[in-house]
Amino acid sequence: MANQASLMFNYIFTIFIIPMSVLCGASTEEKKAHIVYMGSLPKGQYSPLSHHRSMLRQTVQLDSSVETSYIRSYTRSFNGFVAKLTDIEKQRLSNMEGVISVFPSKTLQLHTTRSWDFIEFKITPGRNDQFESDIIIGVLDTGIWPESESFNDKGFGPPPSKWKGSCEGGQNFTCNNKIIGARYYGASRPNSSPSARDNHGHGSHTASTAAGNIVNDVSFFGLAQGNAKGGVPSARIAAYKICQPDGCSDEDILAGFDDAIADGVDIISVSLGAGGQAEASDFFNNSIAIGSFHAMQKGILTSQAAGNSGPSYGSTTSVAPWLISVAASTTDRLFIDKVVLGDGRTLVGKSINSFASPTTTFPLLHGTQVSIRCSVNDAMNCKPGCLDKTMVKGSYVLCNSYGGYSEAYNAGALGVVMRNEPYLDVADIVTFPALLLNATEHDLVLSYVNSTKFPKARILKSETMNDAEAPTIASFSSRGPNSITPDIIKPDLSAPGVDILAAFSPLATPSFSSSDPRHVPYTIMSGTSMACPHVSGAAAYVKAFHSEWSPSAIKSALMTTAYPISDAKSLGGEFAYGSGLVFPVEAARPGLVYEALEEDYIIMLCSIGYDAKKLQILLGDTNTACPTVTASPKDLNYPSMGAEVVPERPVNIMFNRTVTNVGIENSIYKAKIVTNSKLNIEVEPEVLTFKAVLEKKSFVVSVSGSVPVNSRLSASLVWSDGSFSVRSPIVLHAQSIRA
Ligand SMILES: *[C@@H]1O[C@H](CO)[C@@H](O)[C@H](O)[C@H]1NC(C)=O
Numbered sequence: 162m163a164n165q166a167s168l169m170f171n172y173i174f175t176i177f178i179i180p181m182s183v184l185c186g187a188s189t190e191e192k193k194a195h196i197v198y199m200g201s202l203p204k205g206q207y208s209p210l211s212h213h214r215s216m217l218r219q220t221v222q223l224d225s226s227v228e229t230s231y232i233r234s235y236t237r238s239f240n241g242f243v244a245k246l247t248d249i250e251k252q253r254l255s256n257m258e259g260v261i262s263v264f265p266s267k268t269l270q271l272h273t274t275r276s277w278d279f280i281e282f283k284i285t286p287g288r289n290d291q292f293e294s295d296i297i298i299g300v301l302d303t304g305i306w307p308e309s310e311s312f313n314d315k316g317f318g319p320p321p322s323k324w325k326g327s328c329e330g331g332q333n334f335t336c337n338n339k340i341i342g343a344r345y346y347g348a349s350r351p352n353s354s355p356s357a358r359d360n361h362g363h364g365s366h367t368a369s370t371a372a373g374n375i376v377n378d379v380s381f382f383g384l385a386q387g388n389a390k391g392g393v394p395s396a397r398i399a400a401y402k403i404c405q406p407d408g409c410s411d412e413d414i415l416a417g418f419d420d421a422i423a424d425g426v427d428i429i430s431v432s433l434g435a436g437g438q439a440e441a442s443d444f445f446n447n448s449i450a451i452g453s454f455h456a457m458q459k460g461i462l463t464s465q466a467a468g469n470s471g472p473s474y475g476s477t478t479s480v481a482p483w484l485i486s487v488a489a490s491t492t493d494r495l496f497i498d499k500v501v502l503g504d505g506r507t508l509v510g511k512s513i514n515s516f517a518s519p520t521t522t523f524p525l526l527h528g529t530q531v532s533i534r535c536s537v538n539d540a541m542n543c544k545p546g547c548l549d550k551t552m553v554k555g556s557y558v559l560c561n562s563y564g565g566y567s568e569a570y571n572a573g574a575l576g577v578v579m580r581n582e583p584y585l586d587v588a589d590i591v592t593f594p595a596l597l598l599n600a601t602e603h604d605l606v607l608s609y610v611n612s613t614k615f616p617k618a619r620i621l622k623s624e625t626m627n628d629a630e631a632p633t634i635a636s637f638s639s640r641g642p643n644s645i646t647p648d649i650i651k652p653d654l655s656a657p658g659v660d661i662l663a664a665f666s667p668l669a670t671p672s673f674s675s676s677d678p679r680h681v682p683y684t685i686m687s688g689t690s691m692a693c694p695h696v697s698g699a700a701a702y703v704k705a706f707h708s709e710w711s712p713s714a715i716k717s718a719l720m721t722t723a724y725p726i727s728d729a730k731s732l733g734g735e736f737a738y739g740s741g742l743v744f745p746v747e748a749a750r751p752g753l754v755y756e757a758l759e760e761d762y763i764i765m766l767c768s769i770g771y772d773a774k775k776l777q778i779l780l781g782d783t784n785t786a787c788p789t790v791t792a793s794p795k796d797l798n799y800p801s802m803g804a805e806v807v808p809e810r811p812v813n814i815m816f817n818r819t820v821t822n823v824g825i826e827n828s829i830y831k832a833k834i835v836t837n838s839k840l841n842i843e844v845e846p847e848v849l850t851f852k853a854v855l856e857k858k859s860f861v862v863s864v865s866g867s868v869p870v871n872s873r874l875s876a877s878l879v880w881s882d883g884s885f886s887v888r889s890p891i892v893l894h895a896q897s898i899r900a
Pocket residue numbers: 261262263264265443445446
């Protein structure tokens with residue numbers, strides 16, 4: 162049901178997704194672009210370009226040449242290249258010395274201001290503006306609109322001295338002291354433009370959410386009026402345009418990481434990933450997992466959108482433990498739209514309808530009343546081609562599905578009232594007066610239309626109202642469990658991702674429909690794409706206070722201070738929201754952090770079967786070895802604790818963890834378990850005493866119980882010293898994927 166909903170949703174509204182490129186045809190001899198991934202750059206004298214070419218020379222078959230196969234190399238932050246390969250050539254390369262993986266360059270999808278206030282993140286004195294302006298967020302997306310007010314550089318000094326990047330945004334693209342760097346990739350792809358200029362809108366939206374200036378009095382045609390602002394308005398932005406109109410390819414994503422890491426960004430924000438029915442792939446066949454691994458090695462945290470394929474279990478493809486995967490929550494601002502019937506009743510539905518409320522009523526006709534060509538069933542659902550242009554003229558149409566939207570628009574109706582079934586929990590921008598009503602309300606309209614000879618209505622302009630239910634996790638937000646390492650809970654964290662107002666590209670239209678004549682500097686979008694930059698901004702905020710912290714320390718701080726979300730309101734519990742809703746102010750003072758460094762991730766990779774040889778190439782270090790005692794991914798020093806267990810059997814799982822005191826000296830933390838499940842949990846020791854800052858203490862959490870089939874039992878551990886509170890979810894699950 163849910164997947165059907167999102168597919169239909171995309172089809173109708175064509176929002177937040179760049180269509181997947183259609184893989185071209187048939188012949189098995191056809192060469193496809195593949196990434197040959199070779200881990201870290203070797204130390205010392207090494208010429209990657211000539212090495213890559215020589216590998217290709219040994220590989221390509223007689224009827225082709227290195228010149229026609231070779232596409233590009235990665236040489237700045239990790240080692241690898243892209244080439245067009247046949248299956249046989251791919252095999253040969255996979256078996257070559259120094260190669261970790263060879264995988265096709267696929268096309269990934271974008272996971273498409275109030276929100277910062279909602280997470281109690283106000284722009285107040287006491288902020289670390291001085292240090293914040295030294296922070297650089299690298300945004301890998303559809304480019305950026307440099308003339309947007311959100312990226313004006315008034316009051317900004319020159320780029321921080323650590324910046325090693327450059328402005329290569331193409332023709333007519335000028336950087337400034339806010340957008341300090343720009344690059345673009347994939348200029349040979351269909352319909353692409355050789356420029357970092359954002360022609361889609363998504364990249365300007367995400368960049369301004371992470372680090373846009375404070376811009377007063379913006380709105381979407383008067384809706385959601387207020388200030389637009391990023392999480393760290395004083396920080397700098399480097400834009401890497403890795404998406405072109407046909408999508409965001411793995412080879413361009415890796416090129417963006419290769420540059421962003423070497424350019425010296427502090428945080429990388431990627432609001433995209435494999436979407437739809439894609440399965441999470443092995444870490445080293447996954448461009449974002451690879452790129453973020455090398456970013457982690459250089460002290461850069463990557464924040465990635467969890468995906469928009471929810472709510473089925475296992476739908477997230479953002480699974481690597483060294484990045485932070487972000488789910489989308491609602492905020493307390495809800496967009497509604499009303500239809501007033503001829504008999505005076507007002508019904509409340511969903512849409513972002515910017516069109517002024519009419520002062521008079523217009524006829525409201527059911528699909529069956531304005532169709533001569535189609536069966537009753539097709540006509541009532543306003544199927545494509547069913548509505549008669551002359552009959553709908555000057556009238557609103559009532560359709561029994563939301564498939565009626567484009568048909569009513571194309572037929573020239575004045576507006577459309579649709580049925581929100583299966584239920585969608587987001588409002589989207591419409592190109593003409595239109596709204597979705599839930600089944601109950603829609604039935605009322607149907608019976609009204611049936612009961613009167615001249616049914617009439619007025620579709621009003623949208624309004625905002627308070628949503629007392631918030632935060633909940635949007636149904637589209639991709640869920641765990643993690644299909645690669647089920648012991649590591651994903652997504653990690655939630656952030657606002659529903660109806661977010663932020664900067665846009667004037668080249669695009671707010672409904673993403675080419676027939677929409679509107680062009681706006683700020684617009685409203687929904688998606689885990691919008692949630693991700695909230696966490697990127699929050700991570701930058703933490704880093705401004707603690708420039709020396711590792712990516713995992715920042716990630717831990719964000720996770721252990723998150724605000725708990727109610728299990729009852731979000732299908733999937735921790736697999737929907739991870740550790741909870743990001744709470745940036747608290748994240749800057751977490752008290753304790755769970756740190757994991759490169760060597761810890763290597764032990765985890767050993768535990769899931771990567772051999773030492775591959776891991777040596779990954780690190781560029783021949784001394785790398787796997788430990789003799791096999792560990793398990795649950796032993797990774799992660800800020801949440803998860804384990805997949807055999808259902809309906811008593812189990813006893815131990816989690817060993819080590820925390821580092823980043824709070825104050827001479828502090829005493831006591832463990833508290835919060836649970837309403839039947840898990841029996843013990844913590845040993847129950848008290849941790851720290852004399853000094855940066856002191857580490859280890860403890861063991863033993864969890865016993867029996868987990869029913871296809872379910873999850875959860876609790877949380879809170880370490881508290883009376884001032885700091887450090888919370889980790891604990892989840893035992895026997896959750897089958899996509900159930
Ligand atoms: C992914 O990686 C694994 C292990 O390296 C390999 O066996 C598999 O063929 C890869 N898949 C693709 C699609 O390349």
